Amino acid sequence: QVQLQESGPGLVKPSETLSLTCTVSGGSISSYYWSWIRQPPGKGLEWIGYIDYIGSTNYNPSLKSRVTISIATSKNQFSLKLTSVTAADTAVYYCAREPDCSSTTCYAYFDPWGQGTLVTVSS
Amino acid sequence: SYELTQPPSVSVSPGQTARITCSGDVLPKQYAYWYQQKPGQAPVLVIYKDSERPSGIPERFSGSSSGTTVTLTISGVQAEDEADYYCQSADSSETYRVFGGGTKLTVL
Numbered sequence: 001q002v003q004l005q006e007s008g009p010g011l012v013k014p015s016e017t018l019s020l021t022c023t024v025s026g027g028s029i030s031s032y033y034w035s036w037i038r039q040p041p042g043k044g045l046e047w048i049g050y051i052d053y054i055g056s057t058n059y060n061p062s063l064k065s066r067v068t069i070s071i072a073t074s075k076n077q078f079s080l081k082l083t084s085v086t087a088a089d090t091a092v093y094y095c096a097r098e099p100d101c102s103s104t105t106c107y108a109y110f111d112p113w114g115q116g117t118l119v120t121v122s123s
Numbered sequence: 124s125y126e127l128t129q130p131p132s133v134s135v136s137p138g139q140t141a142r143i144t145c146s147g148d149v150l151p152k153q154y155a156y157w158y159q160q161k162p163g164q165a166p167v168l169v170i171y172k173d174s175e176r177p178s179g180i181p182e183r184f185s186g187s188s189s190g191t192t193v194t195l196t197i198s199g200v201q202a203e204d205e206a207d208y209y210c211q212s213a214d215s216s217e218t219y220r221v222f223g224g225g226t227k228l229t230v231l
Contacts, residue, residue, distance in 0.1 A: 045158075045222040106217040107172060110168065
């Protein structure tokens with residue numbers, strides 16, 4: 001059974017870069033698509049972007065200028081970098097698998113999810 | 124556009140049927156997906172491709188689609204179903220993913 005686990009600093013200073021890693025266990029990262037999603041405290045879910053198994057990416061247009069998602073297949077990990085953070089980027093960040101996307105067809109949904117990690121932007 | 128609109132809240136008594144709607148112009152062209160999120164927990168997929176139920180999800184959860192609206196139906200609601208529910212879909216080219224604003228289901 002595939003499991004995902006987010007890791008990274010829980011506190012980031014304003015204007016700095018938020019960096020998180022998602023480690024995939026119980027299955028290979030070298031297939032499917034992999035996404036980052038965030039949820040500000042008390043608010044709804046926001047899709048950040050995805051990366052596929054060959055490293056192609058797509059990002060939410062509202063965050064595109066600040067986001068980079070990368071993949072390290074040898075480590076079964078993928079990562080998120082968000083630059084120039086402000087208090088508005090304070091959120092629980094989730095990583096998730098998109099189990100039904102391939103090079104030929106894609107049904108874009110998320111299953112499973114990691115447990116999430118809270119990142120606070122504050123000086 | 125690919126916005127999805129949900130009611131902020133739905134209330135139902137135990138044993139009754141809860142219906143949560145999600146509206147969006149993309150829904151006639153794209154499948155919808157539903158997630159349940161309990162406090163302090165990650166979301167869990169409860170319906171995929173409009174009406175399919177993942178293994179392990181109780182039969183009381185069902186989904187349907189009609190035009191620009193999809194509906195999550197929970198029959199015989201139980202106290203444990205109290206949670207936030209989010210719909211999700213994608214744009215027509217499967218490039219972007221989008222969530223609805225979420226609906227808080229309260230079991231009275």
